Amino acid sequence: MDESLKDIAVRTLGAAGAAIARLASGLNTALLALLVLLWLAVTAVTSVAGVGLLMVPALLRALHAVAGRERDRLGRWGPEVVAPRPPPTRLRLALVDVTTRRELRWLVRHATLGFLLGLLGVYLPLAAVRDTAFPLYWAFLPQGATATSLAVGSAHSWPAALAVTLLGVGWIAIILGLAPGMARLQARPGRELLAAGPETDLSLRVAELTATRAAALDAHATELRRIERSLHDGAQNRLVSVTVLVGAARRMVARDPAGADELLERAQSAAEQALAELRTVARGILPPVLADRGLAGALSGLAADCAVPCRIDVDVPERCAASVEATAYFVLAEALTNIAKHSGAGHATVTARGRGGRLLLRVEDDGRGGAEADGGTGLTGIRRRVAAHDGSLSLASPPGGPTVLKVDLPCGT
Numbered sequence: 001m002d003e004s005l006k007d008i009a010v011r012t013l014g015a016a017g018a019a020i021a022r023l024a025s026g027l028n029t030a031l032l033a034l035l036v037l038l039w040l041a042v043t044a045v046t047s048v049a050g051v052g053l054l055m056v057p058a059l060l061r062a063l064h065a066v067a068g069r070e071r072d073r074l075g076r077w078g079p080e081v082v083a084p085r086p087p088p089t090r091l092r093l094a095l096v097d098v099t100t101r102r103e104l105r106w107l108v109r110h111a112t113l114g115f116l117l118g119l120l121g122v123y124l125p126l127a128a129v130r131d132t133a134f135p136l137y138w139a140f141l142p143q144g145a146t147a148t149s150l151a152v153g154s155a156h157s158w159p160a161a162l163a164v165t166l167l168g169v170g171w172i173a174i175i176l177g178l179a180p181g182m183a184r185l186q187a188r189p190g191r192e193l194l195a196a197g198p199e200t201d202l203s204l205r206v207a208e209l210t211a212t213r214a215a216a217l218d219a220h221a222t223e224l225r226r227i228e229r230s231l232h233d234g235a236q237n238r239l240v241s242v243t244v245l246v247g248a249a250r251r252m253v254a255r256d257p258a259g260a261d262e263l264l265e266r267a268q269s270a271a272e273q274a275l276a277e278l279r280t281v282a283r284g285i286l287p288p289v290l291a292d293r294g295l296a297g298a299l300s301g302l303a304a305d306c307a308v309p310c311r312i313d314v315d316v317p318e319r320c321a322a323s324v325e326a327t328a329y330f331v332l333a334e335a336l337t338n339i340a341k342h343s344g345a346g347h348a349t350v351t352a353r354g355r356g357g358r359l360l361l362r363v364e365d366d367g368r369g370g371a372e373a374d375g376g377t378g379l380t381g382i383r384r385r386v387a388a389h390d391g392s393l394s395l396a397s398p399p400g401g402p403t404v405l406k407v408d409l410p411c412g413t
Contacts, residue, residue, distance in 0.1 A: 016179045063103055295328060324409050328361055362407075367403055386407055392408045
């Protein structure tokens with residue numbers, strides 16, 4: 001029973017924390033939506049004199065850009081919001097465009113209700129901390145200072161200070177109980193109005209997913225071939241050698257004990273080499289360091305073993321899916337290998353961030369540059385591995401450097 005209550009408490013706290021983060025991220029797009037809505041009002045008023053008509057194309061581009069940012073935000077916190085075809089930016093076409101009308105409806109709702117919910121999502125935790133901790137500092141406040149976060153009341157005694165703490169506990173209860181629903185309410189207009197409607201042609205998205213699936217299968221087949229080659233050319237040959245040596249030693253043990261002992265030593269050495277190669281192959285499938293030390297420890301280990309001095313900064317608060325962590329590990333391993341072999345760099349920097357359900361990996365070196373993602377450097381396979389997770393990989397490497405590799409992956413579950 002205690003364990004189940006603990007699980008419920010952990011889930012409730014996790015859901016409330018994630019909801020507050022979603023509300024705060026929604027406040028960013030809601031503020032942009034409010035600015036665009038004010039711009040829309042100014043354009044509508046000035047259009048009477050004809051001046052506002054000149055601002056319509058820029059206004060429509062801003063509307064579509066903010067709607068695109070909201071789709072990206074919702075995709076980071078949940079299922080992807082599939083975008084419709086690019087809407088027009090000319091007034092005559094926009095007046096009859098379904099997507100533009102839906103984005104305008106979303107704009108009004110998100111700039112009002114979404115903005116209010118975002119403000120509450122930021123205010124409630126601050127109010128909870130302030131009021132709950134009030135007894136720790138109330139004695140240092142000047143006379144007549146407001147006691148509560150509601151800007152009413154004052155405290156002149158310990159019972160009054162403790163009453164403010166009860167208000168803080170009430171804020172915490174509101175966060176735990178209502179924050180997830182508030183986050184869903186804030187996201188609902190975007191999911192309803194910004195997603196592609198039934199009239200939208202999704203053939204391009206289907207083609208993209210088909211290509212991604214084919215790339216994932218190809219990367220999987222390539223990985224299996226690599227493992228098969230490693231086993232066949234390495235461990236298998238060592239084990240065959242062990243078998244031959246042990247058989248020869250058995251035949252020699254009676255007539256030449258010293259020679260048999262030498263053969264057994266060679267067999268033991270071959271067996272140890274085979275074991276080491278099997279461990280290498282196993283680490284290539286799923287590095288055990290990921291399970292032992294987590295993504296931060298695994299990436300730090302790679303950076304420490306790099307021949308080029310490497311500074312690493314990892315801030316990934318939550319664990320990602322095992323396949324995502326393995327992909328990030330192999331991306332960094334390949335990148336650092338390329339830096340050591342080809343870049344001529346004197347220093348490298350690795351940054352990993354986990355934010356909003358995404359894992360962002362950035363590798364930069366001060367080498368000679370000129371690297372190509374499709375130039376046979378091994379990044380082609382990494383690109384396919386990243387695409388299998390519906391992630392993205394970008395490489396910027398102008399001649400003379402610096403070279404910057406960026407990878408964006410969904411954290412998964």
